[in-house]
Amino acid sequence: MAKQLAFYFDSTACTDCKACVIACKDRSSLPVGVNWRRVYQYVGGSWMPSQYESRTMVPINVFSYSLSIACMHCEKPLCAEICPAKAITKDEQGIVAIDTSKCIGCRYCEWACPYDAPQFHEELGVMTKCDFCKDLLAQGGNPACVDACVMRCLHYGELEELRAKYGSNVEIAPLPRADITLPAFVLTPHKSAQATGEGTGWLDNLPEEL
Amino acid sequence: MNLREWSLVFFTILGQMSVGSFLVLGVAHFFASRKKGVEAADRLSDLALLAIGPVLILGLVASIFHLGNPTNAYRAVANFGQSWLSREILFGVIFAAVGGLYAIMQWRKLGSTAIRVVIGWIAAIVGIALVYSMSKIYMLETQPVWNTLMTPVSFFTTTLLLGGLAVGAAFVANYAYVQRKDPGCADAQCELMRDSIRWIAIGSIVLLGIELLTLPIYLGYLAADGGVGAASIGLMIGKFSWVFIFRLILAFIGAGVFGLFLYQTALSPGREKVMGNLTYAAFVFVLIAEIMGRYLFYATHMQITI
Numbered sequence: 001m002a003k004q005l006a007f008y009f010d011s012t013a014c015t016d017c018k019a020c021v022i023a024c025k026d027r028s029s030l031p032v033g034v035n036w037r038r039v040y041q042y043v044g045g046s047w048m049p050s051q052y053e054s055r056t057m058v059p060i061n062v063f064s065y066s067l068s069i070a071c072m073h074c075e076k077p078l079c080a081e082i083c084p085a086k087a088i089t090k091d092e093q094g095i096v097a098i099d100t101s102k103c104i105g106c107r108y109c110e111w112a113c114p115y116d117a118p119q120f121h122e123e124l125g126v127m128t129k130c131d132f133c134k135d136l137l138a139q140g141g142n143p144a145c146v147d148a149c150v151m152r153c154l155h156y157g158e159l160e161e162l163r164a165k166y167g168s169n170v171e172i173a174p175l176p177r178a179d180i181t182l183p184a185f186v187l188t189p190h191k192s193a194q195a196t197g198e199g200t201g202w203l204d205n206l207p208e209e210l
Numbered sequence: 211m212n213l214r215e216w217s218l219v220f221f222t223i224l225g226q227m228s229v230g231s232f233l234v235l236g237v238a239h240f241f242a243s244r245k246k247g248v249e250a251a252d253r254l255s256d257l258a259l260l261a262i263g264p265v266l267i268l269g270l271v272a273s274i275f276h277l278g279n280p281t282n283a284y285r286a287v288a289n290f291g292q293s294w295l296s297r298e299i300l301f302g303v304i305f306a307a308v309g310g311l312y313a314i315m316q317w318r319k320l321g322s323t324a325i326r327v328v329i330g331w332i333a334a335i336v337g338i339a340l341v342y343s344m345s346k347i348y349m350l351e352t353q354p355v356w357n358t359l360m361t362p363v364s365f366f367t368t369t370l371l372l373g374g375l376a377v378g379a380a381f382v383a384n385y386a387y388v389q390r391k392d393p394g395c396a397d398a399q400c401e402l403m404r405d406s407i408r409w410i411a412i413g414s415i416v417l418l419g420i421e422l423l424t425l426p427i428y429l430g431y432l433a434a435d436g437g438v439g440a441a442s443i444g445l446m447i448g449k450f451s452w453v454f455i456f457r458l459i460l461a462f463i464g465a466g467v468f469g470l471f472l473y474q475t476a477l478s479p480g481r482e483k484v485m486g487n488l489t490y491a492a493f494v495f496v497l498i499a500e501i502m503g504r505y506l507f508y509a510t511h512m513q514i515t516i
Contacts, residue, residue: 104279105279106277176352
């Protein structure tokens with residue numbers, strides 16, 4: 001059994017198809033407005049008139065890359081620390097999950113989480129979040145998002161093993177700095193990846209997607 | 211802003227006003243009893259003390275409206291060991307219970323004076339812990355605009371400013387009541403009221419000074435932070451500029467201008483009518499200013515997020 005489960009995402013292979021988002025939404029019957037997994041499309045650069053040919057534009061540093069992000073199942077989960085109702089806990093596999101029967105719906109965790117992981121379910125009046133599909137894991141299966149990934153660029157495993165293989169840098173724009181909650185996440189950055197805090201791009205998603 | 215955030219505005223403002231009133235009343239009662247004896251001091255402050263309870267309970271009820279699942283509300287204190295939100299609720303309930311017990315004992319003169327003084331001190335300390343917990347809730351590492359010393363400083367300033375002026379207004383109302391019911395002791399009560407209001411006026415001017423001095427320091431800090439800090443200032447002077455400006459104007463008139471007139475009228479006997487109306491006006495102006503300030507507090511916060 002893993003000590004700390006983690007998602008691994010290969011940003012070089014993602015095509016931004018969002019099958020992971022839909023698989024998650026379908027599997028957990030999430031309402032409109034709640035997306036435990038989102039694909040952030042980070043784009044930048046611009047176009048300028050060509051010096052050599054009239055009426056022609058040339059690209060300067062145009063780039064686009066995507067990050068598929070759900071709960072980071074942080075090693076230091078601020079949401080669990082500050083939850084007044086002790087509704088959010090981290091289990092022996094490192095999975096951070098919320099027991100909605102204990103949640104008071106104060107939405108304090110929403111203010112604490114830098115990854116938008118806990119989301120408010122209007123109808124139920126409680127916070128909900130990714131639980132790593134731990135019931136599927138218990139049956140020997142994979143999280144729904146991982147199985148749905150068309151490009152096979154979303155995986156999961158033991159954090160230490162994934163880090164040994166792919167490195168530990170997850171401070172890639174638009175992700176926030178990692179020292180606040182120590183996210184259990186491993187990433188292969190895209191060739192255009194920009195460092196957190198130094199990004200020159202912006203999110204190109206529809207507001208409904210995030 | 212939605213119902214949820216308005217409920218937090220009213221909960222924090224009413225909670226802090228209750229604590230502030232309790233503290234200011236304690237100080238006023240102490241000095242009044244040294245000057246005119248315990249009985250006169252009781253007559254000055256007992257009715258005001260009874261008024262604090264309903265204000266606090268109104269605040270606690272308002273806080274329930276920000277819960278999505280109020281049937282679980284009792285669980286809010288479960289994480290007392292780690293979460294400042296749990297501590298806030300616990301201190302809020304204890305303050306209501308001990309403060310209420312004190313008010314009833316003081317009103318009915320139950321128990322010895324020594325016991326009452328001890329209970330009063332416990333309530334005061336729990337009240338201070340309540341306001342401190344309230345400020346710590348917002349000091350999350352992912353909330354850089356809130357995660358500064360400014361949060362506790364402004365919460366305690368609000369506590370004392372609103373508490374002081376609420377007590378002043380209560381003393382004015384109490385004096386009108388004493389004049390009708392018990393004209394024999396109106397002279398002594400009048401003197402105590404004028405003394406208290408003079409000091410409340412001084413306190414209000416000092417607290418306004420603290421608010422006006424810390425604000426530019428805080429804005430400078432936010433601006434220097436660049437990113438989210440600058441974005442927060444952008445909201446204050448952009449979308450919410452009218453709240454920002456009116457709040458400062460109201461606080462300046464209520465605590466500063468009225469405070470100065472209050473100080474003057476409190477020095478000259480015979481002008482109680484003017485002083486009373488000024489006290490009410492100052493309280494209402496500052497109350498609205500502080501509600502606007504708290505609204506801004508929630509409306510302009512910035513989160514470190516994706």
